[in-house]
Amino acid sequence: MRCDIITLFPELFTPFLSTGMVGRALRDGALDAQCWNMREHGLGRHRSVDDTPYGGGSGMVIRVDVVVACMEFVAAQRTAQDPNAVPHRVLLSPSGQVLRQRRVEELAQLPWLMLICGRYEGFDERVHAFIDEEISLGDFVLAGGEVAAMAIVDACSRLLPGVLGSADSAMHESHSTALDGLLEYPHYTRPERFREMNVPDVLKGGNHAAIEAFRRQTAEARTQERRPDLYARALELRAERTKS
Numbered sequence: 001m002r003c004d005i006i007t008l009f010p011e012l013f014t015p016f017l018s019t020g021m022v023g024r025a026l027r028d029g030a031l032d033a034q035c036w037n038m039r040e041h042g043l044g045r046h047r048s049v050d051d052t053p054y055g056g057g058s059g060m061v062i063r064v065d066v067v068v069a070c071m072e073f074v075a076a077q078r079t080a081q082d083p084n085a086v087p088h089r090v091l092l093s094p095s096g097q098v099l100r101q102r103r104v105e106e107l108a109q110l111p112w113l114m115l116i117c118g119r120y121e122g123f124d125e126r127v128h129a130f131i132d133e134e135i136s137l138g139d140f141v142l143a144g145g146e147v148a149a150m151a152i153v154d155a156c157s158r159l160l161p162g163v164l165g166s167a168d169s170a171m172h173e174s175h176s177t178a179l180d181g182l183l184e185y186p187h188y189t190r191p192e193r194f195r196e197m198n199v200p201d202v203l204k205g206g207n208h209a210a211i212e213a214f215r216r217q218t219a220e221a222r223t224q225e226r227r228p229d230l231y232a233r234a235l236e237l238r239a240e241r242t243k244s
Helices: 010-016 020-028 064-079 101-107 125-130 146-157 167-171 208-226 228-243
Strands: 002-007 032-037 088-098 112-117 133-136
Touching: 002 010, 002 064, 002 146, 010 032, 010 146, 020 032, 020 146, 032 064, 064 112, 064 125, 088 101, 088 125, 088 146, 101 146, 112 146, 133 146, 208 228
Parallel strands: 002 032, 002 112, 088 112, 088 133
Antiparallel strands: none
């Protein structure tokens, strides 16, 4: 998977891209990620990337010509190696669709992502004519899109073939399609008893069918308690499968 990150602060990604699962994906060749500094396409002696908003208002707005120039430069560098390659361009903004695990699974299947990180008061609205999708991490505002870009790279990279030690690790997690989007069941390890709290007997008995039933039951109970919205959606998915 190829991932190009367009940002005003590429230095933020240096430790991120060399650490943990993402670093492993890069070293193993499952992920090809590179950061590009939008300011290199800024205007004038000071490489300006923003300007005051038309109509007045506080803050500064990132210019459409600067963003598009950087996007086209990055695409040209990449397509020089593969003329048929086309990036899926993602704008990271609090106005976008909230990212869900199902969408992460779809993004991880794409050969080439281009993630565009905003700053200041956001982008000139005309930038939307040059993107394919707008994504948000949730109903809150960050200083910029870099954290959101890291979240997408992290979430996608662990789904790439060979990155996790076991393919089942990604299948039986919170929000995964294998669990119908439910929260993950609880886990236990040694010690068997800690401060009057015991590991459930069913997990020690070796009955795999009983263990699977226990995990499913606790996943549903946990989701119903903590995220009733996800539980309702899981029931809808189950009903849709029954009809088909």
